[in-house]
Amino acid sequence: MQEKKSLWKFGTKQVVYAAIGAALYAVLAYATNMIQLPGAGNVSFRPAVVIPMFFGIAFGPIVGFIAGFVGNILADLLSGYGFWFWWDLGNGLLGLVPGLIYPLIQDYKAGKSILLAELFVVLGSAVGMGVAALSEMWVSGADMNTVIFANFLPAFIPDVVNGLVLVPLLMIAYAAVTQRSGRS
Amino acid sequence: MLVSWHYKYRGSPMDQIDPRARWIFSFAFLVAATSTWNSSMLAVLFLIAVIWYSLGRTSWKETRRGWTLVLIMLFTMIVVNTIITGGGAGGVVPEGGQLVWPEGLRLFGKLLKPGLTVDRIWFALCQLMRIGGISMFFILIPYTMDSRSYGATFSKLGLPDKLAYTIELAIRFIPSLARSFSITLDAQRARAFELDDVKGGIVRKIGRIAPLIIPVTMNAILSSEDIANAMDLRGFGQRKRTWLFELKYHWWDYAVIAFGLLIVAVSLILVYGYKLGAFTVPPFFYQLFQ
Incomplete structure (x- = not known):
């Protein structure tokens, strides 16, 4: 029997999932920075952004938010970039928004579930990077053009592309793993 | 892959300031x-x-x-x-x-x-x-x-214990996940996995990272159930938490x-x-x- 999914539950399991998500995000962001994706020019692609998105979809919005928020803080600490609260918050929202569909998904490999997840990946990237980029108006005094072209689009486009490609693959793999291990 | 923190004790005046005071002052x-x-x-x-x-x-x-x-x-x-x-x-x-x-x-x-x-x-x-x-x-x-001070600091600053402990736990997971990533990378390379010279568009290039990200993520998720059970058996979340790092x-x-x-x-x-x-x-x- 499948356990009823509660959107805002934060018990022991969620604590561990959130911690693993945050650590994974930090490690993968750090590692892919080191490896450098070939051919991406000087555009910084961070495939690790799929971790908060997927953890949100698989374990709920709070887990997704913490995986993104804490994961980005840890990734920046590991890389020595400092602490940028508003971008951490944006990364948190990147995981929270896709997490809102968590109770609606029962079969992670169903086409409908994947389509819904893709939609919320785009929405999550728009909200997350939008909030982070808009905060630059408050912090740096940037105007709307600067915010859109220098902050929002260079962050939003790679995040969406990474999410659209990798989130379905993670969902299908997760469906196989849960089926094989008998987890719900 | 070596993942290391940049912190080191320098005996500087900053080392003497309580992390809580530093966060409050910074904000x-x-x-x-x-x-x-x-x-x-x-x-x-x-x-x-x-x-x-x-x-x-x-x-x-x-x-x-x-x-x-x-x-x-x-x-x-x-x-x-x-x-x-x-x-x-x-x-x-x-x-x-x-x-x-x-x-x-x-x-x-x-x-x-x-x-x-x-x-x-x-x-x-x-x-x-x-x-x-x-x-x-x-x-x-x-x-x-x-980095050992983060959990205790945020807990003492008023963050709920569960959230503060999530930060603490995430920091502890980093070395083992970095090791898992490193092993997976080596294993995939032994199977002729090519990451450094991929032809094709951006989608194809991002897709190439999947054989790295998926096994590491799934292994981490599978191991999390045991950790959660172990924490439950030790009564996690039943009482106010104490911290090894004293402030x-x-x-x-x-x-x-x-x-x-x-x-x-x-x-x-x-x-x-x-x-x-x-x-x-x-x-x-x-x-x-x-």
């Missing part, structure tokens, strides 16, 4: 700095940031990576958007103003008419002080704050907090009480360009 500074575009106020805040940064006793070699990121951001914000295109000055700097080259600028035999104004140069200086000051506060953190306030920590609150209070009074927060160019600066 107080952020509030104060973002409340104003008044150059005099920003200059005072910038000076405070320089003194604060010097207390960390970090070297350029250590912090170079963080500063490179900030310098790129500053370059984009200030040089391109404020000085060249004038974009970043929108909303704060009034339209018009005194042109730096009213007669035009002759460059390589061509007469150019750049729209750069004295006001925008002054605004760029204000941006430099504001972003530079904030950066000094927040770049210092990875180098001067012990203790000293008199100087109270002084740092009080100073932080004073900075915020004075800034807000000047900005909202005396209306001194607006951007203005001092007359002497106009005269420099006449």
